[in-house]
Amino acid sequence: MEFTSLVDTSLDLNFRPLRVSDELPKQEVESNFIGLGRDLVPVKDEASNLIEELNRVNAENKKLTEMLTVMCQNYNSLRNQLTEYMSKQNSSTSGADQDQNSDGSKKIKIENNNNNNNNNEIVKSSVQVLNSESSSCYEDSSTKKPREEHIKTKTSRVYMRTEPSDTSLIVKDGYQWRKYGQKVTRDNPCPRAYFRCSFAPGCPVKKKVQRSIEDQSIVVATYEGEHNHPRTSKPESGPSTNTSTASRLNVTTIAGTTTSVPCSTTLNSSGPTITLDLTAPKTVEKRDMKMNHSTTSPTSGNSIRTTTTTSAAGGEYQNRPEFQQFLIEQMATSLTKDPSFKAALAAAISGKILQHNNQTGRW
DNA sequence: CGAGTTTGACCAGCGC
DNA sequence: GCGCTGGTCAAACTCG
Numbered sequence: 001m002e003f004t005s006l007v008d009t010s011l012d013l014n015f016r017p018l019r020v021s022d023e024l025p026k027q028e029v030e031s032n033f034i035g036l037g038r039d040l041v042p043v044k045d046e047a048s049n050l051i052e053e054l055n056r057v058n059a060e061n062k063k064l065t066e067m068l069t070v071m072c073q074n075y076n077s078l079r080n081q082l083t084e085y086m087s088k089q090n091s092s093t094s095g096a097d098q099d100q101n102s103d104g105s106k107k108i109k110i111e112n113n114n115n116n117n118n119n120n121e122i123v124k125s126s127v128q129v130l131n132s133e134s135s136s137c138y139e140d141s142s143t144k145k146p147r148e149e150h151i152k153t154k155t156s157r158v159y160m161r162t163e164p165s166d167t168s169l170i171v172k173d174g175y176q177w178r179k180y181g182q183k184v185t186r187d188n189p190c191p192r193a194y195f196r197c198s199f200a201p202g203c204p205v206k207k208k209v210q211r212s213i214e215d216q217s218i219v220v221a222t223y224e225g226e227h228n229h230p231r232t233s234k235p236e237s238g239p240s241t242n243t244s245t246a247s248r249l250n251v252t253t254i255a256g257t258t259t260s261v262p263c264s265t266t267l268n269s270s271g272p273t274i275t276l277d278l279t280a281p282k283t284v285e286k287r288d289m290k291m292n293h294s295t296t297s298p299t300s301g302n303s304i305r306t307t308t309t310t311s312a313a314g315g316e317y318q319n320r321p322e323f324q325q326f327l328i329e330q331m332a333t334s335l336t337k338d339p340s341f342k343a344a345l346a347a348a349i350s351g352k353i354l355q356h357n358n359q360t361g362r363w
Numbered sequence: 364c365g366a367g368t369t370t371g372a373c374c375a376g377c378g379c
Numbered sequence: 380g381c382g383c384t385g386g387t388c389a390a391a392c393t394c395g
Contacts, residue, residue, distance in 0.1 A: 179368060181387060194386070198367090208386090 158221045159212070169193040169209040171221045177207060188213045200229040 160171060169191075178198035184191045190211035197203040205225040212218035 178366085180389095182369070183385065183387095186384065192385085206386095 154226055156223045160219045162219050171209055203228050
């Protein structure tokens, strides 16, 4: 994945569309396309045609950007409708549900791009407020325990990106774990490892670690329970270790207190993801909670900070124009950094060019 | 030798 | 009741 940082193949179709005809010297454009071995027609005619094509592609690029913007807006409105619907359902459900909600069992899943810390550089591009019971696409079928147990034991899920060559299921999160079992589950050929916190004898926390079925470089760690002791060590990360580390997001409550909640960076089919688990900190107010999303890299110290305001009802912050703008920017950046998207786009463009040339009988 | 890991066996919950 | 599945146990094994 990091190869994109080595070779910039970005189409940059976002807000500064690449104006090939303006920015590239004409000769370079000509030579680039002549290099394709299509020198069967006079070069000058071909060059002007190609420039024409480039302009057309450029316009198409702009169109795609606009489409993306519209898509993002549609996405936002749909999501708002969904969260509105979910909040309505929550308010009309039983006390048990209310207990669960007051437990803060919401997750904010933040997609991100940028991975220049090898594993865990964090940049967010969108925020989803999700109920914990449908908290992610990685929700495994193993959590079939009765609802009461869900309420009593806090569970959180952390996604971590690891080196593809790293086959271990070790997640260094600052605690000391003892593995007590491993099992191959039905819906995932990768084995699931079971860990218990071994630092304190009475610590009830358990952890399940399994690679994602979608992207095996992603490790999904599910934590159950709360530690009754402090961390044993600082989380390790960086190139020196093979394993990734769960980062933590600082969440500032409306009272001004700052607490740290677990979060992680991942990469799945929909792009890099940060998962923020709001179940952990007790100090976080659910209603009119002011969140200070300070996403930092443990090693690089780089941080991107945005302040948004959310609420239990579904997050007015999502409607803020600056947030939506940020969302659109980050989604577009994610797309342009996605090799498969670029390949598909390139194929579509080249297909269109070929189609056009076939129709005009040239090339 | 102790701590941690591996792995097959066992148990409980659930659906049919 | 039976089979399937996830979770746990515990003996054997490995490693420092």
